[in-house]
Amino acid sequence: MSVVSSGLPSAQEIVGPTPGQRLRRRIFGHRGIVLGGVILGIIVLMAVLAPLLAPYDPYEQILTARIKPPVWYPGGTWEHVLGTDQVGRDYLSRLIYGAQISLMIGLFAAVLSGIIGTAMGVAAGYFGGRVDLVVTFLITCRLSLPVILVSLAVVAVIGGSLEVVILVLGLLLWDRYAVVMRASTLQVRSLDFVAAAQTTGCSTWHILVSEILPNVMNQLIVVATLEFAHAVLLEAALSFLGLGVQPPLPSWGLMIAEGRNYILFDAWLIAIPGLALFTLLLAVNLLGDGVRDVTAPENRG
């Protein structure tokens, strides 16, 4: 970057930031990334340290202490900061353990669909021709199916559980990966360094993994954050409709569903897990938008 032709000061005299420093400066100067990263970090810590942080066992039912309000309501106590649910389980403990479920679903579903979609998209973009036709067709078919309806129906047939939800979402959410990876690979494929690798006799596998993939990584990360949020949202919706994670697991969506019977007088039973869900989704989206801004400022929108 700082190497210039003769007549100008030599390279040593110019002390500019390295590309790495500049990237770091842009990352830490980006409000969305910092805010999203901090919130997500807190939620991840909460999930990892759940056994230490949770004041009670999230499954322990105390039937004499049902629907105790949170501390800021009249009648609330510091004993149960966020109150207790309809069977007397400590709401704060369930909320903390619930983070584990949302993060796990988001992570595994985003990785599984990421592997499928990236393989399809990169293959379509690199090989073109018939491979591209088939992949584009598969993407079109996938997009025609309403995700929520298909996952509801499939989960209903094979039975709801954490693993089933991860698998179903992972097998459904690859479309955006495939679309974006195909377009990015098409751009990278025609660049000189790919041609150089081809002429020096590198294997196709080597070109795909070492030349193409690192250069579409930014877009991959952006899509991964989007699909992470998408999977978290869908799990909550599935569990809310009774066809996702099954009780007594403390899924946030399930907690909202269980609180629904008390909507009239104890709306906080719904408000609290929903707020947690909203905060997690907001953090992931801010992070994703931020990564896109920093890596490709021209695509800001």
Place this chain on the structure above:
Amino acid sequence: MLVYTAKRIVLAILVALTISMLVFSLLYLSGDPATALAGESATDADIEKLRRDYGFDRPVWVQYLSWLGNAARGEFGTSLYFRLPVSELILERLPTTMTLGVSAMSFAVLLSIPLGVLAAMYPNSLIDRSALFLAVVGQAMPSFWFALMLIVLFAFTWPVLPASGSDSWAHFVLPTVVLGYYATPAFMRLTRTGMLDVLSSDYIRTARAKGLRPASVLFKHALRNAIIPVVSLAAVQFGFMLGGSVIIETVFALHGAGFLAWESISRSDFPTVQAILLLFSLLYIVLTFVADLLNAWLDPRIRVG
């Protein structure tokens, strides 16, 4: 344009056939459909009778073709729960879903396009930031939770609207807001980006330099071009809304096709589930087909390329 249209029709038909196969195979996901339909208390004789009555003893491809043939004529069999023809059930419920879809789409467009245009006209202004805030919040808001919170606010705390049912227009207000807001961020971002691009282009500068009225430049020259990608997005978003209607109609107990889908799924009413799934997918295919043709007509580069 004719070649492009023909190609698009062939693609749409192939996609529809593939989807129909997937929808049909849903029945076999559980292994044996007769056992699944009969339920847990059924005897072997019951299962055997069911197998013969529904024709599950025939080869799978024969079953698929006869199902597809019937579906093409609008016959999806009898609902296992209501004991009524599925097509009748769906036709009865579909107007509600379409009313919800159209009103939510109108809400989203009426909210997001003016906001997107204003945000692009005054980048980094207060209005731009508010629009961005609205989009970021909208993307992170779980729609079913937003729906419940609106019920708490507008049906209980400040009782102005009904919480559930589908008897009057008032029952559609909250579902429209929830489903419409769900589609708003995408529309607004696309309108804003499109307008920003167009407003910095040469022909807008020329139009301004000619001394055309600012309103004329904005609406006749800029918006018309910026809106092209929004047309495709509208088709896609309408498809997403059909999926979203399953959740929203269930929360508000709106008796539409989405609510019927959820009820049928929880009752293992396979003929109804398959019919709704196929119908929603076909609607999406038709909508994107129309949007593609419209786009090709608006933008010659698409139909040539």
